[in-house]
Amino acid sequence: MxxxxxxxxxxxxxENRLKIFGFWIFLGAEIMLFATLFTSYFVYEHRTGxxxxxAEIFEITPVLMETILLLASSFTIGLGIHxxxxxxxxxxxxxxxxxxxxxxxxxxxxxxxxxxxxxEGAGLSTSGFTSMLLTTLGTHGLHVTFGFFWGxxxxxxxxxxxxxxxxxxxxxxxxxxxxxxxxVWIFIFSFIYLKGMM
Amino acid sequence: MKELFPIxxxxxFAFSLILTAVxxxxxxxxxxxxxxxxxxxxxxFIQAGLQLVVFMHAGETEDxxxxxxNVYFGILVALVTIFGTLLIFVWDM
Numbered sequence: 408m409x410x411x412x413x414x415x416x417x418x419x420x421x422e423n424r425l426k427i428f429g430f431w432i433f434l435g436a437e438i439m440l441f442a443t444l445f446t447s448y449f450v451y452e453h454r455t456g457x458x459x460x461x462a463e464i465f466e467i468t469p470v471l472m473e474t475i476l477l478l479a480s481s482f483t484i485g486l487g488i489h490x491x492x493x494x495x496x497x498x499x500x501x502x503x504x505x506x507x508x509x510x511x512x513x514x515x516x517x518x519x520x521x522x523x524x525x526x527e528g529a530g531l532s533t534s535g536f537t538s539m540l541l542t543t544l545g546t547h548g549l550h551v552t553f554g555f556f557w558g559x560x561x562x563x564x565x566x567x568x569x570x571x572x573x574x575x576x577x578x579x580x581x582x583x584x585x586x587x588x589x590x591v592w593i594f595i596f597s598f599i600y601l602k603g604m605m
Numbered sequence: 606m607k608e609l610f611p612i613x614x615x616x617x618f619a620f621s622l623i624l625t626a627v628x629x630x631x632x633x634x635x636x637x638x639x640x641x642x643x644x645x646x647x648x649x650f651i652q653a654g655l656q657l658v659v660f661m662h663a664g665e666t667e668d669x670x671x672x673x674x675n676v677y678f679g680i681l682v683a684l685v686t687i688f689g690t691l692l693i694f695v696w697d698m
Contacts, residue, residue: 418666428668435679442683446690467632474625482618485660489611498609586661590653597628597649605631605641 410572415492417579419572430580434587441591444543448599451535458533461540461603464524470600473516474592477551480509481589488582496570500562503578506585507558510551517548540599547595550588557581617659624648624655 410419418424452461487502521541524530529537561581565574628648631641657663663672692698 414666424666424668427666428671431663431668431672431675435675438676438679438683439686442686445683446687449687449691450694471629475622478618478621478625481656481660482614482621485614485617486609486611488662489614490609493608495609583661586656590656593649593652593656596625597645601628601631601645602642605636605638 416570416572416575417491419575423572423576426576427580427583430583434583437587437591441543441546441594444539444546445594445598448539448543451539452603454535455537456534458537459527459529460536461599464527464529465600465604466520466523467604469516469520470596473513473520474596476509476513476516477589477592480506480513481586483509484582484585488579491570491575491578494570496565499570499578500566503558503562503565507555507562510555510558510585514548514551514555517544517551521545543599544595547588547591550591554581554585554588558585613659617655621652621655624652 412419418427483502484506487499487506490496490498490502521544524537524541529540531538531541558581561574561578565578568574625648628645630636631644636644657676663669663676
């Protein structure tokens with residue numbers, strides 16, 4: 408394995424570079440997954456039937472908390488990757504842990520929000536609107552949940568093996584995934600919540 | 606300690622928070638639907654671009670061209686799918 412020391416560890420071999428590129432291709436497919444969900448949401452947005460509308464069930468406080476938590480977690484994982492490039496494993500581990508805690512906070516608010524919706528009579532089969540709302544939010548929430556466990560395994564592995572081209576590459580790819588979830592959230596925040604409450 | 610907080614990323618985070626605050630104006634101020642959606646489109650896409658460039662290091666390696674082409678193509682297909690569907694099913698054209 409040829410290691411190029413002029414590049415950051417996560418890019419240092421041909422295989423690493425290709426893995427990162429491959430993950431970008433996967434993110435392209437993820438863009439499409441969420442695009443189809445947004446498409447269906449926009450089509451069913453006003454088909455509320457006998458159920459509540461967005462303006463009736465959306466609340467700004469939990470949504471704002473979720474936004475700030477996820478935005479902050481995207482920042483801390485960025486700092487984690489920066490620390491990794493400086494070779495500071497301890498700082499990197501701290502930033503990654505903070506990221507996951509913020510992610511858990513996000514999930515906490517989202518679960519609270521879902522429970523509130525169900526109590527208010529906005530279940531998965533209430534109307535076209537609630538169905539697509541919960542499917543879109545749920546798909547994003549599942550991604551965050553998956554990301555939490557993925558990130559946890561990354562932390563454990565770096566702890567066990569230290570920073571090698573392999574673990575650095577995995578950490579970097581995980582950071583791409585986490586940032587992408589924040590990008591998706593920006594669109595959910597803007598075009599589902601804020602648009603619905605406007 | 607200071608080296609752990611690169612100015613580029615701190616600025617990126619601050620700018621994201623500002624864009625979020627601007628987007629919130631559509632909730633707190635009374636404005637027309639067109640004005641509101643315009644603000645949201647602008648703030649959302651700038652913020653997404655910020656994540657891509659500042660935090661995801663999209664333009665750092667020799668794969669830059671391929672990475673950006675892939676993202677642009679993804680966004681293009683996403684927009685065509687969303688607006689094409691809206692055109693047929695919602696705007697009745």
